[in-house]
Amino acid sequence: MKNVTLALLVALGALLGRPHTASAQQFLVVVNASNSVHSISVSDLSKIFLKRTTTWSSGQPAVPVDLSDSSSVRAAFSNAVHGRSVSAILAYWQRMIFSGRGVPPVQMASESDVLAYVRAHPDAVGYVRNGTALGADVRTLAVAR
Amino acid sequence: MRRLTFIALALCMSSTALVPAALTAQSDSHLQVHGYLTQAWGIADGGTFAGIPTEGTTDYRTLALLFRYDLGEQDNLTIQLSHRRLGVSPDVVGEPDVKLDWAYYDRQFGAFDVRIGRIPIPAGIYNELRFVGVTLPMYRPPFNFYMEGAFTSETVDGAVARYTLFQGDAWSVDASAYYGSYTMINRAQIDTQYVPVSANVQHAVGGQAWINTPIDGVRFGGGLSTEDVKDGEFPGRWNEWHASADINLPAVTARAEYRTFGLPQLRYTAYYGSLDLHVTDRFSLHGLADFADFTYYPLPTIKFNKEYAAGVSFAVRPNLVLKGEVHTTNGFWADSPVLDPTSNAPATVRYGIISLSTAF
Numbered sequence: 001m002k003n004v005t006l007a008l009l010v011a012l013g014a015l016l017g018r019p020h021t022a023s024a025q026q027f028l029v030v031v032n033a034s035n036s037v038h039s040i041s042v043s044d045l046s047k048i049f050l051k052r053t054t055t056w057s058s059g060q061p062a063v064p065v066d067l068s069d070s071s072s073v074r075a076a077f078s079n080a081v082h083g084r085s086v087s088a089i090l091a092y093w094q095r096m097i098f099s100g101r102g103v104p105p106v107q108m109a110s111e112s113d114v115l116a117y118v119r120a121h122p123d124a125v126g127y128v129r130n131g132t133a134l135g136a137d138v139r140t141l142a143v144a145r
Numbered sequence: 146m147r148r149l150t151f152i153a154l155a156l157c158m159s160s161t162a163l164v165p166a167a168l169t170a171q172s173d174s175h176l177q178v179h180g181y182l183t184q185a186w187g188i189a190d191g192g193t194f195a196g197i198p199t200e201g202t203t204d205y206r207t208l209a210l211l212f213r214y215d216l217g218e219q220d221n222l223t224i225q226l227s228h229r230r231l232g233v234s235p236d237v238v239g240e241p242d243v244k245l246d247w248a249y250y251d252r253q254f255g256a257f258d259v260r261i262g263r264i265p266i267p268a269g270i271y272n273e274l275r276f277v278g279v280t281l282p283m284y285r286p287p288f289n290f291y292m293e294g295a296f297t298s299e300t301v302d303g304a305v306a307r308y309t310l311f312q313g314d315a316w317s318v319d320a321s322a323y324y325g326s327y328t329m330i331n332r333a334q335i336d337t338q339y340v341p342v343s344a345n346v347q348h349a350v351g352g353q354a355w356i357n358t359p360i361d362g363v364r365f366g367g368g369l370s371t372e373d374v375k376d377g378e379f380p381g382r383w384n385e386w387h388a389s390a391d392i393n394l395p396a397v398t399a400r401a402e403y404r405t406f407g408l409p410q411l412r413y414t415a416y417y418g419s420l421d422l423h424v425t426d427r428f429s430l431h432g433l434a435d436f437a438d439f440t441y442y443p444l445p446t447i448k449f450n451k452e453y454a455a456g457v458s459f460a461v462r463p464n465l466v467l468k469g470e471v472h473t474t475n476g477f478w479a480d481s482p483v484l485d486p487t488s489n490a491p492a493t494v495r496y497g498i499i500s501l502s503t504a505f
Contacts, residue, residue, distance in 0.1 A: 044313070052312070094277065094463075099274050100251075
């Protein structure tokens, strides 16, 4: 009986749990150097990228920028931050688009495009592969679990 | 002409499916264009259900193009044009090939959002998404609950207001309300045939609230509405309430809804439960049990219709989904045979649908 209970709990955990299969070390979250926010929780970061929150804690509008669907960095980000696969997030956006409730973040084909976008938009937030040279006017945003 | 339309749709679907995901990604433009298409083949046994005849049909699809223009950071204009074919269903006789589905102005005031124009009605889990194949487990939402073609409307001509309470918190509430009018099709039974009859709905007022829980994907909701129905088969003031549970987790999706509406002298009640097992990121199994009861006072309540369905879906890509499903219905919702529920026994109709859905 105990084993059955344990198995059920494990199964429930697997269903409810967020599959943190990717380490946060695989990507860096980047913002414009002028952004006054220096750290953010995983939960709040997820809400910004799903547009459930539209402002930074400072009150400034938050402008997320995604990498393309096929990017391995996006897959790592999606699993670590949203706790869902890229496919699940795309399904979420399809529901939002076709119910007229919203459109997904701007999407960039490459990490250099993400950096250029963040450099040009003071309120933007994006992510790039860990180890990428950020260049001027872009810095990392610490993500707290 | 039909062949040309079919070829054009097939080309549209294949070209959409072949466009790399990166090219369909959204740019930073003020104008965004999205679309969806589902093309299906259906065949029935024992009668015709939802336009699917015993000889089968490929004249079965939904298609829409959505244009959204951002006027500023807080407001936008949205227009959606749609096309639908429903086999040999009597409910869509006279429906134009292309119709203006949505056309509204949307303005946001923080957590408050107001839309004016022709707007999708926020009602239940699926009403705003009822034709978007890539978001649905099966070809259509549960038939007894949402229906299709008759006694229902996806949109209202008027205004919709939304407000998110505790936005960004672990628990939050999405509340919405609408007011306006619309036209819907009713079914009139003449001898052994159904004939579509137009009903004008005035002073439709409704509200709905979803409670979002701290578990991402788990929410519970409910709503109320009332509308003044002119003409049609059942004129009068209709009153309705519904309750919904939506549990959408990475490995499993479980949904259940209950809805009851009617006039003082009659009542229609529908309820369903569905379970989707996401075996892999691409492959899912689907099950549905969907019921409807009908009461015409003082007659006893009739088990109006029950439907059991099972299906599989395979996402070739997130925006290209192949589905197969089988349904068994028993009751009085079939297009044929046309039966009087007060004097005939219910009919059993089985049908199957294979469909391919895409969106961009």
